[in-house]
Amino acid sequence: MARMKFLCDADRCIECNACVTACKNEHEVPWGVNRRRVVTINDGQPGERSISTACMHCSDAPCMAVCPVDCFYQTDEGVVLHDKDLCIGCGYCFYACPFGAPQYPQAGNFGGRGKMDKCTFCAGGPEEDGSEEEFALYGRNRLAEGKLPLCAEMCSTKALLAGDADAVSDIYRERVTARGFGGGVWGWNTAYGSDT
C-alpha cells in the first residue's frame, strides 16, 4: 500500500502559484479559504526560495490528536481527512497544526468559524466517492478516480511532487544526484518524523 506524501523541491519552485490556482479551481474552494499557499523566504535577497505548502498528511497528525470531537481519520494511504458533519469549528486543529493547514470560512465572528476546511490530497471525505455531497463539502476525489493531486500534476517545473513516498523521494534523490545540490525535503521531519 502506498504512503501518500507531498514533496516540494524548493530549488525548483518559481512561485507561479499555479498549484494554488489549480487547487482553488478544482475543488471550487470558497473565498478566504486557501488549502494551498506559496511562501517565499528571503524574498528579494540572495538565497531566496519559494515553497508550496498545504496539509502534509502527517504520520502522527497533531490535528487528529487535539480534535475534541475526534472528526479526523487517516486513510490506509496515510491521507489525513476529516468529517465536516462532526466538526464544531473550535479551531484547536489550527492551533496544533505545524503547517497552518486548517482553514475556516470565517475569521472568528464571535467564535463562529464554521466548519474547518483543508487539503484532502484530492481524496474527498467520508461521503461516497465521487458523490455530489462529497464534492460540495470536500471537493473532487481524484484519488478515487486513479489520479494524483492536481496541484502537483499542474506544477510547471515539477517542483511539487505528490504520490507514494518511495516514488516521490526516488525522483528527488535522482535530481539531487544529477544537479549536485538540494535544499532537503522540506517539512518531512516535522510531518513524518526524523527517520524519513
Add this chain to the structure above:
Amino acid sequence: MSQQLRAFLTAVGVIAGLTAAGYGVAIMGAAVVIGDSHAVVEQSSKSDGWRGVRTGAAGRVSIPDPQAGVLIQSEGEIWRSIRNGPVTVIGAWAMFAMLVLLVLFYAWRGRISLAGKPAHREVVRFNGIERFAHWMTATSFIVLALSGLNLLYGRYLFIPVIGKEAFATVTEAGKLLHNFVAFPFMFGVVLMFVLWVRHNLPSRVDLKWLRQGGGLFSDRHHPAADRFNAGQKAIFWIVVLGGISVSLSGLALLLPFAFPMFGKTFAFLNLFGFGFAETLTSMQEMQLAQLWHSVVSLGLIVVMFAHIYIGTIGMEGAFQAMGSGRVDAAWAEQHHSLWAASAEEAPAEDDAVPSAVREGQG
C-alpha cells in the same frame, strides 16, 4: 482529634500542592519553551534560512494574512503535548482527589449540625440581589464547567458510549452554550465583587478562625467570624480573581487573534525579574490563552466541588442562607457571631419573621 486534623490538612495540602505545582511547571514550561523557540527563530532566520523555517520564520505570501507566511510553527506540538498531557491528566486527578477527600470528610465528620436548639427567629443573611448574583454565577458556571469539561474529556468518555455523531451534536450545542452563557457568568462575577468586596477584606479575626480550623473539625467551638469567615473570603477571592482571569482568556478564545494579552502580561511580569518572551506570535497567544483558560477553569471546578459540598450536604443551614436568604438567629450566632451581633442591632425591614410562621410556606 488534632492528629486527624493534621492528617486531613496534610491531604488537602498535598492535593492543592501537587495540582498547583503540576500546573505551575506545565505553564512555566510552556511559557519558557514557547518563548524560547520564538527567540531562536529571530536569530536563525538571518543566518540559516532553513533552520529558520523549521523554527517558525515567516516568509512573504500573497494571501492577505501575515500568519500564512509562517511555514512551520513548532509550538503547536508543545501546545498539543501540554493540553493532551498534564492539563488533561492532572485536571482529572485533581477532581478525583477532591471528590475522594470530600467523601472521606463526610464519612468522618458527617453533616455539621446546629449545636443546641434553633432560636425560631430568622435574620436576613442574603437579600434578593445578592442571591440573584450568586445563582446567576452558579448556574452559568455549571453550564460552562460541563461544556468545557466535555471539550477536554468528552472524546474519551462519551464517544465510546453514544457514538461520534451524537457526541458532535451535543458538543457543538455545548460550544454555543459556552460562548453565550459566558456573559451572565462575567456579569455575575462583577456583581458579586461589587456587592461583597467590602465584607471580604482580610482582618485579624480571619487568622484566629484559620488557626482553629474554622470549626470544621469540632462541634465544640465555633471560631468568631464576621459576615464572611476566612474560608468564605478565600472562596470569594478565588472566584473573583479566577473568574476575571478565566473571563479574559475566554474572551481571547471567543474572538480569536483579537486580544493578544500574554505578551503584555509577560512584559509586566518581567519587571519583577522573570525571563518570559514578550514578543509572541498571535498563534502563541491563542495557544497560551487556551492552556491558561483550561488550567484556571479546572482549578475553579476543583474548588467549587468543596464549596458546593459545604453549602449543601456538608452543613446544616448553609443552603438556606443562599436559598431563602434567611437563617435562624442561633445559626447566625454560631457561625457568624460578629455579624449576627451587628445584624441584630440593625435588622432589615422584615428579618424577624418567626420561623414557625414561615414553616408553612416551606
